[in-house]
Amino acid sequence: MDRYGRDVLAGPRRPARPSSRPVPADVGLVVEEVATGWVGAVVRVERSGGMRVVVLEDRRGATRTFPLGPGFWIDGEPVELVPPAGPSAPAAPARTASGSRAVPGAAARVARASRIWVEGRHDAELVEQVWGDDLRLEGVVVEMLDGVDDLAAEVARFSPGPTRRLGILVDHLVPGSKESRIAAEAVRAAPAGTVLVLGHPYVDVWQAVRPERLGLSAWPQIPRGTSWKEGILAALGWPHADQADVAAGWRRIRGTVRDYRDLEPSLLGRMEELIDFVTA
Secondary structure, three states: OOOOOOOHHHOOOOOOOOOOEEEEOOOOOEEEEOOOOOEEEEEEEEEEOOEEEEEEEOOOOOEEEEEOOOOEEEOOEEEEEEOOOOOOOOOOOOEOOOOOEOOOOOOOOOOOOOEEEEOOHHHHHHHHHHHHHHHHHHOOEEEEOOOOOOHHHHHHHHOOEOOEOEEEEEOOOOOOOHHHHHHHHHHHOOOOOOEEEEEOOOOOHHHHEOHHHHOOOOOOOOOOOOOHHHHHHHHHOOOOOOHHHHHHHHHHHHOOOOOHHHEOHHHHHHHHHHHHHHHO
16 A cells, blocks of 8 residues: 555546446346436347347337447446347247248239228228238238228129138127128128128227237227217327327327237237138
């Protein structure tokens, strides 16, 4: 020890900066990104724009992507995330958002004569988000209806046949509803076995998104006589004055859907059945 102390002209002594230790970015590892304060568990490591990135998911299910490398903390200590050390065995096949086995590099198939119809834009956007890769591989085009009030007439104009099948997804298809009567009329408007009408029990396809994705235990109950979508937005405390607010609200809801696991089984099963029907 220096009994006289250090030279007062030497300037202030700066503590040594702690060095980052390398840590494999294994799935489930919880880290904090220093610059933003984002805390989340590692979901996966992937390539994006020629660089490796790590995807972190916070406790609410939201995800963010950061460059792999330094700039993270674990228990208050700096770390450098490095690619996880995996076994030399072949990687498991990638999956599409619907859970199907992905086919990398496959070109879209020429469109079939058969079609799938959905009620509106929001239905079509959700179907594209979850089943789009599968439908392109199968050559199935999804077309949007403006409601189903004239469904039987639309089916007759389509002229279904043995090689020109039609699958239709309908909202609120429950026994005794107006939609169930319309569906029966549509099936009678075509040759037997050429049209399949299926549906989910929800007032709107919004409800097919699991409420947990929005931090809810259940979707709010909207009183009769109140516009359902505006009522939902109001109950959530979101803007709901006009159609632009409805569109923004739907984008926000749909943005919580990562893959098929964020949708209710009553929609998943019906869509899979419709795809099987038109590709048989």
